[in-house]
Amino acid sequence: MIRIIEPGLLSTIQDEGRHGFQQFGVITNGVMDPFALRIANVLVGNEEGEAGIEVTLTGPTIQFEEDALIAVCGADFSALLDDEPMPLWRPVWISKGSTLHMKFSKTGCRAIIAIGGGLDVEPAMASKSTYVRAGIGGYQGRALDKEDVIKARPLTAASKRIAKSLTKRTNKLLTASWSISSVYLKKLYEPESIRVMKGRQYDEFSEESKMDFWKETYKLSPQSDRMGYRLNGPALKREVTEDLLSEAVAFGTIQVPSNGEPIILLADRQTIGGYPKIGQVASVDLPVLAQKKPGEALTFIEVSHADAQKLFLQREQEIRELKWIIDQKLIKEGVDTNAAS
Numbered sequence: 001m002i003r004i005i006e007p008g009l010l011s012t013i014q015d016e017g018r019h020g021f022q023q024f025g026v027i028t029n030g031v032m033d034p035f036a037l038r039i040a041n042v043l044v045g046n047e048e049g050e051a052g053i054e055v056t057l058t059g060p061t062i063q064f065e066e067d068a069l070i071a072v073c074g075a076d077f078s079a080l081l082d083d084e085p086m087p088l089w090r091p092v093w094i095s096k097g098s099t100l101h102m103k104f105s106k107t108g109c110r111a112i113i114a115i116g117g118g119l120d121v122e123p124a125m126a127s128k129s130t131y132v133r134a135g136i137g138g139y140q141g142r143a144l145d146k147e148d149v150i151k152a153r154p155l156t157a158a159s160k161r162i163a164k165s166l167t168k169r170t171n172k173l174l175t176a177s178w179s180i181s182s183v184y185l186k187k188l189y190e191p192e193s194i195r196v197m198k199g200r201q202y203d204e205f206s207e208e209s210k211m212d213f214w215k216e217t218y219k220l221s222p223q224s225d226r227m228g229y230r231l232n233g234p235a236l237k238r239e240v241t242e243d244l245l246s247e248a249v250a251f252g253t254i255q256v257p258s259n260g261e262p263i264i265l266l267a268d269r270q271t272i273g274g275y276p277k278i279g280q281v282a283s284v285d286l287p288v289l290a291q292k293k294p295g296e297a298l299t300f301i302e303v304s305h306a307d308a309q310k311l312f313l314q315r316e317q318e319i320r321e322l323k324w325i326i327d328q329k330l331i332k333e334g335v336d337t338n339a340a341s
Contacts, residue, residue, distance in 0.1 A: 001065040002115070004148040008060040008102065013119055013138035013150075014267075015051035018127035022248070022271040029129040029137070032110050032226060032267050033187065033290035036074035039180060040114035042323055043071035043091045045158030051121070051128035052114040053144070057110065059102020060144065068094040068152060069116030069118075069163045073180075075291055077106025086174045089185065091116075093166040095176035108291035109187070111333070114336065116159035120151035165330055177209075178329050180322065182249070193301035194285050197308055199277030200247070205253065209260075211238040213278060214300055218262065222294045226268040231298065235260030238276050248272040252281030252289070264289065282308040284315045288314060 004011070016037065017030025031037045031054055059077040071091050079102045085094065086100060088111075092297060094100070101123070102111070121139055122130050129140025136258070139148060145303040155163060165175045176195035202210070220232035236256045249255070253265045257277035265282065266289070281289060282303050292298065305313070 001151050002068070003063045003065055004144050004150075005061040005063055005099070007144045007146060008055050008150075009058040010056040010323055012054055012132065013051050013121060013144075014054040014129045015127055016049035016129075016269070018125050018131075018137070018192045021125050023188055025271055026125060026130060027268060028125065029131045030267050030281055031112065031129070033074050033112065033287045035287040035315075036110075036112045036290075037114070038319060039089070039322065040071045040112045042074040042326060043073070043089070043162075044069050044114050044116040045156050045160070045162050046114060046116065046118055050118040051138075051178075052112045052119070052313075054115065055102060055111050057105050058101075059105070061102070062100045062113075064094045064096060064100070066152070066325075067096050069155065069159050070094055070100075071114050072102075072111055073114070075104035075105045077105050077111055079103070081173060085109050087145060087173075087175055087179060090176045090179035091161055091166060093161050094175075095174075100335070104294070106281040107327075109289050109293045110316060115152050116163065117153040119280050120153045126306035133268070135241065140261040148183040162330060170205065174330070184318075189288055189291055190279050191285065192286060193299040194288060195282040195303040195308065195311070196254065196279040197282060197301045197303055199279045201240075201244070201276035202239050202278050204240040204276060205256075205278055206237045209234075209238075211280075212236065214302060218298045218300075220292055220294045220296050220298065221261075224294055226266055228266055228269060229264040229292070231262045233261075236262060236278060240276075244274050244276060246272040247277075250275070250280065252283065252286055253277055254279040254281065266290075266335070282311055284311045331332045 014031040017028040041048050041050045052137050073089050081100055082098055124137040135141035212234035216234045218231040221230035221232050223230050249265050255263050257275050
């Protein structure tokens with residue numbers, strides 16, 4: 001079990017999302033940084049889409065009332081495990097009675113805490129993700145609060161093997177000697193510009209607006225949340241005056257309301273939207289968006305649909321390679337990754 005001592009600014013349980021219900025008006029929801037979630041779960045031996053705790057800007061303080069295997073991926077919150085710096089992007093064995101304290105985010109905006117075996121909360125419509133506005137999923141349909149107690153499910157067979165490798169170690173902090181490459185993470189999270197495909201109504205915008213969209217810098221407004229990032233910058237003007245029928249929207253859809261200030265729709269987006277769509281963020285850059293803070297700058301660069309697909313397939317191949325490398329690291333440490341529990 002884990003006990004929330006301090007919840008931080010916004011800590012919620014999230015998985016890969018609530019899929020298959022949009023036709024009924026139920027949003028997809030889910031984690032903001034899907035890459036961090038997937039890798040954190042791989043590091044603790046879970047299925048990639050298992051729910052973890054997503055933390056935002058100011059992290060929680062969590063006490064572990066049982067031994068646990070965890071990984072923290074995403075933003076750097078200068079976390080401490082008791083009095084020791086907590087490493088990111090690697091598995092760590094937590095002893096009963098230990099406390100994880102996450103401070104303000106030093107770099108990035110959000111992190112995911114994955115726990116070996118997963119969190120024991122009841123799924124709602126096939127997902128453990130929390131949709132706070134509707135009070136659905138996660139822990140009682142809300143953000144975590146002081147004195148909340150969450151049970152962890154039993155370790156998976158893979159989790160047990162990873163835990164076994166860590167508990168053999170003699171260092172004070174029982175953690176793997178390796179982690180996901182900082183060079184790779186820098187390349188993934190720090191591209192020069194966000195890659196964007198043209199939206200369905202792109203050609204309806206003025207030539208000046210289209211030029212501004214690609215060449216000017218936008219900043220994230222403080223009025224941004226998990227539903228969408230509002231952007232401050234050059235206003236975009238649509239030359240066509242006819243109203244639009246509402247259409248399906250996706251994670252990363254860039255809509256332009258009547259005031260001309262773009263909004264990037266995110267994990268808690270609505271199911272349909274009636275504003276014109278100037279662009280769609282390529283899925284490989286959604287983790288980049290998740291780590292942007294209010295006030296930070298964004299620039300966009302055009303990518304074709306075909307190239308966005310190639311980038312997606314390349315990223316999936318990279319994740320498969322990361323999983324293989326992790327297996328090899330565990331084998332090197334004497335863990336048989338194919339053995340039964």
